[in-house]
Amino acid sequence: xxxxxxxxxxxxxxxxxxxKKYDKRDGDFYCKxxxxxxxxxxxxxxxxxxxxxxxxxxPGEVQHINYPYCPKCDGEIKYAQACFHxxxxxxxxxxxxxxxxxxxxxxxxxxxxxxxxIYPHEDGLQIVSKYLDGVEHEADTxxxxxxxxxx
Numbered sequence: 001x002x003x004x005x006x007x008x009x010x011x012x013x014x015x016x017x018x019x020k021k022y023d024k025r026d027g028d029f030y031c032k033x034x035x036x037x038x039x040x041x042x043x044x045x046x047x048x049x050x051x052x053x054x055x056x057x058x059p060g061e062v063q064h065i066n067y068p069y070c071p072k073c074d075g076e077i078k079y080a081q082a083c084f085h086x087x088x089x090x091x092x093x094x095x096x097x098x099x100x101x102x103x104x105x106x107x108x109x110x111x112x113x114x115x116x117x118i119y120p121h122e123d124g125l126q127i128v129s130k131y132l133d134g135v136e137h138e139a140d141t142x143x144x145x146x147x148x149x150x151x
Contacts, residue, residue, distance in 0.1 A: 002041070002078030007067070009056075010045060010082045018068055031070040043067035043080040050085045051111075059089055115149055 007014075022029040022038050029038035043065045048058035067080040090110045097103040097119070106118040108129075116129035131149035 002076040004078055005080045007043065007080050007082035010084045021070075022068065029068065031073055034070065034072045036070050036072040038068050039071050039077075040066045040068050041077045041079050043082055046081075046083045047089075048083050048085045049089065049111075050087050053085060056083050056085075058086075061089075110149075116147075 021032055023032055024030075030036065031038060045063045045065055046056070046058065047061040047063065048056045052058070063084075067077070069077050088110050089112075090108065093107045093109060094104055095107055097105045103120065105120075107114055108116040108118065115131055116127055119126045119128065127147055129149055133148040133150035135147055
């Protein structure tokens with residue numbers, strides 16, 4: 001039916017190189033070498049921590065992305081495997097507020113350590129952290145802010 005391929009560690013440069021191999025015409029992608037229509041399969045990407053490099057170790061999280069391939073140049077592919085190394089694992093947890101009974105808060109965790117609490121506030125949102133490092137405005141619509149935390 002198709003083969004399974006191992007892509008190794010995925011980087012942004014590798015993803016960008018995929019896009020350079022194909023032309024977009026009439027809403028579809030075609031191989032620049034042979035002109036065949038590009039197909040896609042699922043790529044299972046295991047998330048690893050840069051902390052453990054050069055070994056591939058992480059929390060066991062796997063994400064799915066689309067992997068483009070040319071059926072003529074690359075052959076038929078059933079699925080692909082890869083890994084992606086991240087600097088830090090972050091997560092949000094919704095938990096009961098410890099002081100305001102019946103209220104909830106959001107905790108921000110990085111690498112298994114509590115970093116910040118996000119609370120409702122009469123004027124909007126309150127972020128509390130001993131690691132608060134600064135605020136950066138992004139040029140998104142609607143406007144948003146990025147709150148940075150020091151190490």
